[in-house]
Amino acid sequence: MxxxxxxxxxxxxxxxxxxxxxxxxxxxxxxxxxxxxxxxxxxxxxxxxxxxxxxxxxxxxxxxxxxxxxxxxxxxxxxxxxxxxxxxxxxxxxxxxxxxxxxxxxxxxxxxxxxxxxxxxxxxxxxxxxxxxxxxxxxxxxxxxxxxxxxxxxxxxxxxxxxxxxxxxxxxxxxxxxxxxxxxxxxxxxxxxxxxxxxxxxxxxxxxxxxxxxEGETYEMDIVDPNMAVGTKYTSREQFKVALSQYAILNEFAVRVLKSEPGRMTVSCKDEACNWRLHASLLCDGHTFQVKKLKEPHTCSSINKCGNKMATQFWIYDRIIGWLRKEGDLSPIELKRRLLQFYHLELPYHRVWRGKELAMSMIHGNWADSFERMEDFKEELLRRNPGSVVKLKLDVVDDKHYFHRFFICLQACSTGFLAGCRPFIGLDGCHLKGKFRGVMMAATSLDGNNGLFPVAFGIAESENSDSWTWFLEALKESIQTPEGLVLVSDRQKGLEEAVQHIYPQAEHRKCMRHLYKNFQTKFPGDWLKIKVWGAARAYTKVQHDDIINQIKEASLEAFKYLNAENIGLWSRSQFGITAKCSYITNNLSESFNAWISEARHRPVLDLLDVVRQKIMVKMEARRRMAARWKGNLVPVVMKYVRDISLKLGDYNVYRTSDYRAEVIETNGRHEVILNEQRCSCRLWEVSGIPCVHAAAFICSMRGANLENYVSEYFTVAKYKTAYALEIGPLPDKVQWIKVDIGYKVLPPKLSLRPPGRPKKKRIRGTDENTSKKMHKCLREMVQEEECHVQEAHMQCS
CATH class of the missing domain: 3.10.20.90 (Phosphatidylinositol 3-kinase Catalytic Subunit; Chain A, domain 1)
Structure with a gap:
C-alpha cells in the first residue's frame, strides 16, 4: 500500500x-x-x-x-x-x-x-x-x-x-x-x-x-468527550453549545433550554423528573464561556433510541464528514448504521440525509456555485494544455446563460491516440448521480497492451441525437477521421443517427452483449444463445453463414431479426482489417464508466477535474511502466505469442514458396501468405497477431522470428508513443485566472423527475443472474419437501 x-x-x-x-x-x-x-x-x-x-x-x-x-x-x-x-x-x-x-x-x-x-x-x-x-x-x-x-x-x-x-x-x-x-x-x-x-x-x-x-485564551477542549465540570472554560458561546450537544448525546439524554441570552445560558434535562441542571455565563473578557453551576446526577433513562433531538443535522455533519472524505459517497442508511454503532443513536433517515448533504457541500463545494467557474476551468485547461479542444455550450434564455454541455479532449490524449493506438473508439454515456443529473459521454480507445485509453469526455443534458451530434463534432475536430476508423456503441438513443451524420465512412460496430440482450427477450433458450454467439465470433463468412442457416432452420423469426438492415455490424466475419481489433463488445466503455463511478456524485466542475486528474495519473503510471519493459512486444501479446508457439505439434506445413504454404490441422486446411500477413482463417488479418496456422509456418522456417510478424500497434515503441505527452497539472481553483465574460453561468434547468421513488439499484440485464433470497422458514420447508421426494424415489427403486 x-x-x-x-x-x-x-x-x-x-x-x-x-x-x-x-x-x-x-x-x-x-x-x-x-x-x-x-x-x-x-x-x-x-x-x-x-x-x-x-x-x-x-x-x-x-x-x-x-x-x-x-x-x-x-x-x-x-x-x-x-x-x-x-x-x-x-x-x-x-x-x-x-x-x-x-x-x-x-x-x-x-x-x-x-x-x-x-x-x-x-x-x-x-x-x-x-x-x-x-x-x-x-x-x-x-x-x-x-x-x-x-x-x-x-x-x-x-x-x-x-x-x-x-x-x-x-x-x-x-x-x-x-x-x-x-x-x-x-x-x-x-x-x-x-x-x-x-x-x-x-x-x-x-x-x-x-x-x-x-486570538482568545487557550483552553483544553476535548471534542470527542467534552468535560462539563464546574469551572470548565470554552473560548466562545458557540463552542460551549457544541460541547453541550456532544456531552448530552454521549450520556444519552436531551436538554431543555431554560434561559438563552448572549451572556448566559441555563439548561436542564428534558425529563422533568431528572434533577440535572447546568448554568454557564460569559466572563469579563467578552468571549470566554465558563460553566458556573452544575447539579447532578442524571436519574432519567436513555432517549437515544427515540431519535435524540440533540443530534441535529449539524452534529451529524460534524461526525460523518471524516467518513465521507475517506470513503467517498456513503449512503444515508450506512451512515445511520454507523451512528448507531458508535453513538447508540437511532436517528431518522431524513435527518441523516440532511447532515450528509451539508458534509458533501463542505467537501465538494456548492452545486450551483460549481457552474460559475466553468469558463475559468476551460481557459485554464487550454492554457496548461496547448492544442487541446475544450468546448462549453450554454443555453441563453431571457438574457440568462444556463450551463448546457461541456467537452474535453486534451492534446496528450488526441495525439497519443493518433500516434500510438489503433483507430478503434468505443462510445458510451453514463448517468450522473448529482443534483442536476445529466450524462457523461466518453470516447475511449485501446492501447497496444489492451489497456483503456481515454480520448475525450464531456457532459450533456441527456443522450439524444442532438447531444451525440454535438459531441461527435467536437471529437472530429480533435482527431479528424483516421484511416480505418472503427466506432463501437451500445445503440444508445440518437447515437446511430449522429454517427451516420458525422462519420458516414467509419465502420460502425454494434456491441454484441447489448444486441444479444435484446435478442434474448424475444428468442430465449440456450441453443440459440450458443449459436448467436458462435456466429458473432466467426472470422470467416462461410462459418458465419453456416451458423446463421442453422438458426434459420430452427427459428425463421430469429433469422429475420439477425439479418435486419438496421442491426449493423456484429460479427467478426464482417469486420474490416485496418483497425486490428477483434472486439465484439463495448466493454472498454463499460470499464471507463466503472473507473469514474466514484466521482459521478460530485458537482460538475469537480467531476470533470477528477476525471482529468485520473487520466493524468494513469498516463504517467503507464509511461513509467513501459520504461521497464525489455522486449519488443507489449506483455499481453508477448504472452500470447509464446503460448501459441508451444502448441504446434498437430500442424503440418506444406510450403509452396518462402512466403506461401498450406497448413493442415485435424479439422481442416488453411492457406498462409506471410508477406501479406494473411491466413484464410482471417484471425491474423482482423486482430493483427499471427494465428496458430501462421505460427506453425513461421516456426518451421530457419531463423524466422514470430515477433516480427505482429502488427506494429502491439510494439513497445508504439505503446510509449501513445503515452509520450504529459497532461499539464492544474493549480488550486483559487489560483485560476478569472475570465470576465460579462455574465454568470447558471446551473442547467432541471427537467421533471420521473414519477415514483428513484431507483437506487442498477436494473439487471436479462442475461445476468439474479440473486433471490428465501425466507428461513420457507427454505426449511423446501428442504424438507426435497428430502421426502428423494426418499420416495429410493423406495420406488
Missing amino acids: EQQLFKLKVKFGGYFKKVKNSTRLKYYFGRQKSWLVDVDCYCYKDLYDDIVHTFNLKLEETIKIWSVIRHLMPKSYMILDTDQKLMSLFEEYKDLKECFIFVTKETNIIQLSQSILGSQDQIETCRSTATAIEEIREDEVRENQRYNENEHLATIGIDTLATAIENNDFVGVNDETLSQEEQETDTEIYGSESSYHSIYNSDSDDDDENIIEY
Whole structure:
C-alpha cells in the first residue's frame, strides 16, 4: 500500500501569552522542526517520542501538545494526548497534508517583561536581527518580522535569551516591534481544499520558523468527550453549545433550554423528573464561556433510541464528514448504521440525509456555485494544455446563460491516440448521480497492451441525437477521421443517427452483449444463445453463414431479426482489417464508466477535474511502466505469442514458396501468405497477431522470428508513443485566472423527475443472474419437501 505522508510542523520551547490590551494569544520564542510521518502507522506515543528525541528533552520535563481545531469558529485548541485525537487531527488536515503542532513546557511558561528582556539597547539588537516573515490570512497576506532561520535554542529563559542576543541569534519577535494595525491582525492556518502544497510562500527556502498569532485564551477542549465540570472554560458561546450537544448525546439524554441570552445560558434535562441542571455565563473578557453551576446526577433513562433531538443535522455533519472524505459517497442508511454503532443513536433517515448533504457541500463545494467557474476551468485547461479542444455550450434564455454541455479532449490524449493506438473508439454515456443529473459521454480507445485509453469526455443534458451530434463534432475536430476508423456503441438513443451524420465512412460496430440482450427477450433458450454467439465470433463468412442457416432452420423469426438492415455490424466475419481489433463488445466503455463511478456524485466542475486528474495519473503510471519493459512486444501479446508457439505439434506445413504454404490441422486446411500477413482463417488479418496456422509456418522456417510478424500497434515503441505527452497539472481553483465574460453561468434547468421513488439499484440485464433470497422458514420447508421426494424415489427403486 502506498504511504500516506503527512508533514508535522512542531513548534517547541515557546509559550502562549496574551497580547497587551487584548485577549489574543501570541506564541513567543521557541523554534520549529518539521518531519514527515505515515498516518497509517503513526500513533500518539510515536509523536511524543519524536518530540522528546528531536528537542532533547529530559525525563523529568513535562510537556503538553496542542493543535488547532480547524473547522471550529472562533478558533479553539485541542490538547493531543490520545491516538484518537491524533487520528482526528490527521483527518481534519487531510487535504493540506500538513499542520502545526505547539508544545509547551511547564518549566518555561514565563511572563516576559521589559526587565526580563534587558536594556533598550538589547531590545534594539533583537529588532535589527529580525528578518521578514509572512502572516497568512484568508483575504490578505501581510509581511511581518521573522527570526533567524538558523536558530537552534531549545529552552527559552533569562540566561538563554541573553546568550542569544550576544550571539546575534534571534529566537523571537517582541510584540512591541509590531504596529497597532499589525497587533490587531488575526492569523490563521489556511489552505485550499484541493491543494497538497504549503500555503506559506516565502522568499526564503526554509519556512519552518514562522511565528503564528492566535486570538482568545487557550483552553483544553476535548471534542470527542467534552468535560462539563464546574469551572470548565470554552473560548466562545458557540463552542460551549457544541460541547453541550456532544456531552448530552454521549450520556444519552436531551436538554431543555431554560434561559438563552448572549451572556448566559441555563439548561436542564428534558425529563422533568431528572434533577440535572447546568448554568454557564460569559466572563469579563467578552468571549470566554465558563460553566458556573452544575447539579447532578442524571436519574432519567436513555432517549437515544427515540431519535435524540440533540443530534441535529449539524452534529451529524460534524461526525460523518471524516467518513465521507475517506470513503467517498456513503449512503444515508450506512451512515445511520454507523451512528448507531458508535453513538447508540437511532436517528431518522431524513435527518441523516440532511447532515450528509451539508458534509458533501463542505467537501465538494456548492452545486450551483460549481457552474460559475466553468469558463475559468476551460481557459485554464487550454492554457496548461496547448492544442487541446475544450468546448462549453450554454443555453441563453431571457438574457440568462444556463450551463448546457461541456467537452474535453486534451492534446496528450488526441495525439497519443493518433500516434500510438489503433483507430478503434468505443462510445458510451453514463448517468450522473448529482443534483442536476445529466450524462457523461466518453470516447475511449485501446492501447497496444489492451489497456483503456481515454480520448475525450464531456457532459450533456441527456443522450439524444442532438447531444451525440454535438459531441461527435467536437471529437472530429480533435482527431479528424483516421484511416480505418472503427466506432463501437451500445445503440444508445440518437447515437446511430449522429454517427451516420458525422462519420458516414467509419465502420460502425454494434456491441454484441447489448444486441444479444435484446435478442434474448424475444428468442430465449440456450441453443440459440450458443449459436448467436458462435456466429458473432466467426472470422470467416462461410462459418458465419453456416451458423446463421442453422438458426434459420430452427427459428425463421430469429433469422429475420439477425439479418435486419438496421442491426449493423456484429460479427467478426464482417469486420474490416485496418483497425486490428477483434472486439465484439463495448466493454472498454463499460470499464471507463466503472473507473469514474466514484466521482459521478460530485458537482460538475469537480467531476470533470477528477476525471482529468485520473487520466493524468494513469498516463504517467503507464509511461513509467513501459520504461521497464525489455522486449519488443507489449506483455499481453508477448504472452500470447509464446503460448501459441508451444502448441504446434498437430500442424503440418506444406510450403509452396518462402512466403506461401498450406497448413493442415485435424479439422481442416488453411492457406498462409506471410508477406501479406494473411491466413484464410482471417484471425491474423482482423486482430493483427499471427494465428496458430501462421505460427506453425513461421516456426518451421530457419531463423524466422514470430515477433516480427505482429502488427506494429502491439510494439513497445508504439505503446510509449501513445503515452509520450504529459497532461499539464492544474493549480488550486483559487489560483485560476478569472475570465470576465460579462455574465454568470447558471446551473442547467432541471427537467421533471420521473414519477415514483428513484431507483437506487442498477436494473439487471436479462442475461445476468439474479440473486433471490428465501425466507428461513420457507427454505426449511423446501428442504424438507426435497428430502421426502428423494426418499420416495429410493423406495420406488
